[in-house]
Amino acid sequence: MATPLTAAKFLAALRAEGVRVVEVGDWPHHNRNAKGPWGPVNGVMIHHTVTSGTQGSVDICRNGYSALPGPLCHGVIAKDGTVHLVGYGRANHAGGGDPRVLEHVIAEDYGDRPPTPAKGNANGVDGNAHFYGFECINLGNGKDPWPEAQLDAIERVGAAICRTHGWTARSVIGHLEWSQDKIDPRGFTMPSMRSRIAERLKHSADWDRTPPKPPTTPPSPSTYTVQAKDTLSGIAKSHGLTLTQLIDLNPSLITPGDKLRIKK
Missing domain, CATH: 3.40.80.10 (Peptidoglycan recognition protein-like)
Structure with a gap:
């Protein structure tokens, strides 16, 4: 009462x-x-x-x-x-x-x-x-x-x-x-x-039931621009690829300035 x-x-x-x-x-x-x-x-x-x-x-x-x-x-x-x-x-x-x-x-x-x-x-x-x-x-x-x-x-x-x-x-x-x-x-x-x-x-009066939105992860890029000091093995490793996979994705001659495909 x-x-x-x-x-x-x-x-x-x-x-x-x-x-x-x-x-x-x-x-x-x-x-x-x-x-x-x-x-x-x-x-x-x-x-x-x-x-x-x-x-x-x-x-x-x-x-x-x-x-x-x-x-x-x-x-x-x-x-x-x-x-x-x-x-x-x-x-x-x-x-x-x-x-x-x-x-x-x-x-x-x-x-x-x-x-x-x-x-x-x-x-x-x-x-x-x-x-x-x-x-x-x-x-x-x-x-x-x-x-x-x-x-x-x-x-x-x-x-x-x-x-x-x-x-x-x-x-x-x-x-x-x-x-x-x-x-x-x-x-x-x-x-x-x-x-x-x-x-x-169970919570304070200002509690908000709506859960916060998880931070959004920006999508990984699908291409990589070759730099002058890059090596193919280094590019492959940094993007989670084997050298063979990188070459299969990019069969042409690779030179600085080229955009490589780096997604399978």
Whole structure:
């Protein structure tokens, strides 16, 4: 259990983890705190929006709609990996969920995944009080792609909050792992995402998962220009050839200034 981070510490944690952030309006003070508690917080919940397009998705997550006022999350993770902060505090994102799942998230004692939820919105506990929430722009049909930049951003926001609170990757769950009513996120698995987050937490916040490109070795030349003091045996040896091979490649008379073939 933990007290929610201040908005300033939350923003600083995301930026320290290398998250590209866009601050939308007065996001630190846009919340549903008047409708119930936010905290103690116990984890991070990942969702998909069932929408396409960045601006429209950000707008609906910030404002909500008549049946469910916004904010609908704390951050919207776009396809390009940018995280748009739309609110901070209690948000209408998690709804009701299984108290057994909450117990295991708090204890961080489950294996590959938490127990399958047997409760949801109608009979579950209030998840809006206990989780940071991130909506990821995706149609949720199992076909809409998840670009690596977006997956990387999910990994980074999960790690940033876990690192700051001292949690492990088991404090990051999907909405489908919380409520029996939900299927999100669909298109990648939460165990695979937790593995990514766990690996990131082994390193410093500025760690870059992308391995450095190996230095490129310039191609060896295919010809050699004969110098005045060269000998054929010396040319052959310096280029990994036998004298016979060098002569076979260059059967004509060889004189200084000639370009010899030196590749088999």
